[in-house]
Amino acid sequence: MLRYIYGVDLHKHPLLRDTMFRDRAIQFHERLGWDVTVDEKGEEHDQYDALNPLYVIWEQPDGRHGGSMRFLPTTGRTMVNEHFLHVTDGVRIESPLIWECTRFCLAPDAGREVSAALALGGAEIMANFAVEHFVGVFDARMVRIYRLLGMAPEVIGQVGEGSDVLAVGLWGWDDAFWPRTLNRLGIERETSLDWFRQSFSAIPPTKKRILEAA
Amino acid sequence: MTDVLESYLDRLQQATTLEHLQQSTEDLRDHYGITHVVYHWVSSVGEQYGAGTYSTDWVDRYLERGYVRVDPVVQGCLHRFHPVDWKQLDWSGRVARELLADALAHGVGNQGFSIPIRGPNGQFAVFTANHSCNDLEWSRFVQANMRDLIIVAHDFNRKALEFEGKRDLAPSTTLSPRETSALTLLAKGLSRAQAADQLEISEHTLRVYIEAARHKLGALNTTHAVARALNAGLIVL
Numbered sequence: 001m002l003r004y005i006y007g008v009d010l011h012k013h014p015l016l017r018d019t020m021f022r023d024r025a026i027q028f029h030e031r032l033g034w035d036v037t038v039d040e041k042g043e044e045h046d047q048y049d050a051l052n053p054l055y056v057i058w059e060q061p062d063g064r065h066g067g068s069m070r071f072l073p074t075t076g077r078t079m080v081n082e083h084f085l086h087v088t089d090g091v092r093i094e095s096p097l098i099w100e101c102t103r104f105c106l107a108p109d110a111g112r113e114v115s116a117a118l119a120l121g122g123a124e125i126m127a128n129f130a131v132e133h134f135v136g137v138f139d140a141r142m143v144r145i146y147r148l149l150g151m152a153p154e155v156i157g158q159v160g161e162g163s164d165v166l167a168v169g170l171w172g173w174d175d176a177f178w179p180r181t182l183n184r185l186g187i188e189r190e191t192s193l194d195w196f197r198q199s200f201s202a203i204p205p206t207k208k209r210i211l212e213a214a
Numbered sequence: 215m216t217d218v219l220e221s222y223l224d225r226l227q228q229a230t231t232l233e234h235l236q237q238s239t240e241d242l243r244d245h246y247g248i249t250h251v252v253y254h255w256v257s258s259v260g261e262q263y264g265a266g267t268y269s270t271d272w273v274d275r276y277l278e279r280g281y282v283r284v285d286p287v288v289q290g291c292l293h294r295f296h297p298v299d300w301k302q303l304d305w306s307g308r309v310a311r312e313l314l315a316d317a318l319a320h321g322v323g324n325q326g327f328s329i330p331i332r333g334p335n336g337q338f339a340v341f342t343a344n345h346s347c348n349d350l351e352w353s354r355f356v357q358a359n360m361r362d363l364i365i366v367a368h369d370f371n372r373k374a375l376e377f378e379g380k381r382d383l384a385p386s387t388t389l390s391p392r393e394t395s396a397l398t399l400l401a402k403g404l405s406r407a408q409a410a411d412q413l414e415i416s417e418h419t420l421r422v423y424i425e426a427a428r429h430k431l432g433a434l435n436t437t438h439a440v441a442r443a444l445n446a447g448l449i450v451l
Contacts, residue, residue: 006293006294008293052293054295054296072295073295073332075331075332075368075429076295076332089391089392090390090392091390091392091422091423091426092390092426093426094426094429095425095426095428095429096364096367096368097361097364097365097429098422098425098426128296129296129297129360130360130361130364132361132425133421133422133425154416154418154419156415156416156418156419156422157419170422172418197302200296200302201302202286202290202302202303202304203303203305
């Protein structure tokens with residue numbers, strides 16, 4: 001299932017959290033060879049993990065991480081505005097209607113459905129929170145991966161050559177995305193909305209009706 | 215409808231005192247035809263500041279009772295950056311139930327939609343639309359107005375930062391060269407496609423540059439952003 005978890009709440013899901021940071025080390029350090037920091041536990045963390053981002057995580061049936069991505073509002077600190085202004089023609093991409101999406105990561109054994117599920121999570125965020133765009137930074141290999149997954153971003157600008165290319169890109173709303181993705185996952189929209197509501201409701205299920213009763 | 219909202223935002227932009235901010239919450243309440251509109255800044259040391267249409271009785275009671283420490287709306291928005299419907303919050307504890315009953319008795323509506331705002335250095339505020347109605351009516355209202363309410367919320371926060379003498383912390387209102395070119399071309403009547411073509415960027419990229427400019431200008435939409443940029447002399451035709 002998909003879970004939407006803020007950084008401050010990750011401790012409630014220790015297995016999911018630990019396997020996510022480990023899979024990030026495998027993907028970004030071992031497979032893509034990015035200059036990222038891996039700690040003694042074999043986990044990859046960066047400074048943006050400390051800013052209480054919202055993680056969208058695919059949880060496998062055994063409770064482990066299947067894939068994830070990380071969101072931060074562009075009205076606060078973001079990777080793109082702190083490090084990549086030279087790629088965006090000096091435009092600081094800042095708006096409550098644009099969130100930054102980084103650290104898109106798949107577990108080594110993740111099936112194709114996991115990336116579809118993550119894309120669905122992004123679309124639910126847009127639909128439910130009036131977010132109009134996601135902005136992100138990625139390298140040439142990630143562009144190919146995104147394209148294979150049918151979720152190619154629109155590249156705003158890029159620097160570097162060949163395999164050293166770093167690009168800033170955008171994802172926008174796409175009506176055609178919904179039926180295609182739900183179909184691929186074999187679920188109804190209602191299932192996706194249930195996952196979403198479960199994550200964002202602070203209410204214990206048994207105590208739901210108090211506001212209406214009041 | 216949108217034009218009216220734009221004029222209220224223009225009035226908010228002109229605000230120089232807390233009374234003006236107060237007037238803006240009343241404007242918005244009447245514009246949307248809802249029970250209350252409230253902007254509530256809570257500092258890290260628990261100081262509070264704001265403007266809104268809640269009765270002074272309720273505000274006094276809220277402060278006197280120290281409700282901010284147990285208010286599910288404040289607590290539920292504190293470590294979040296997505297807009298929150300009050301129905302998602304946990305009102306089940308005894309203190310929260312008492313707060314809710316007390317609020318309703320003081321004319322606060324049963325439905326609420328709150329937008330957390332994070333400024334520089336951990337600054338935190340909540341902007342709330344509140345109403346008395348059933349769930350269906352409320353979800354329709356929220357769906358129809360969420361985007362605009364998010365924009366309005368950030369406009370209030372920009373003003374509040376300005377009042378607190380933190381103008382330098384509020385989003386900058388100087389446009390980058392790219393933003394200036396994009397808005398200038400639109401002001402000249404070019405379509406988005408034409409403007410993107412002329413700037414040799416994709417239409418998608420242009421939209422995001424315009425969105426960045428819109429946010430800086432505190433405008434409701436592109437047309438409004440162009441008008442504000444012209445008024446402020448940031449673009450010249």
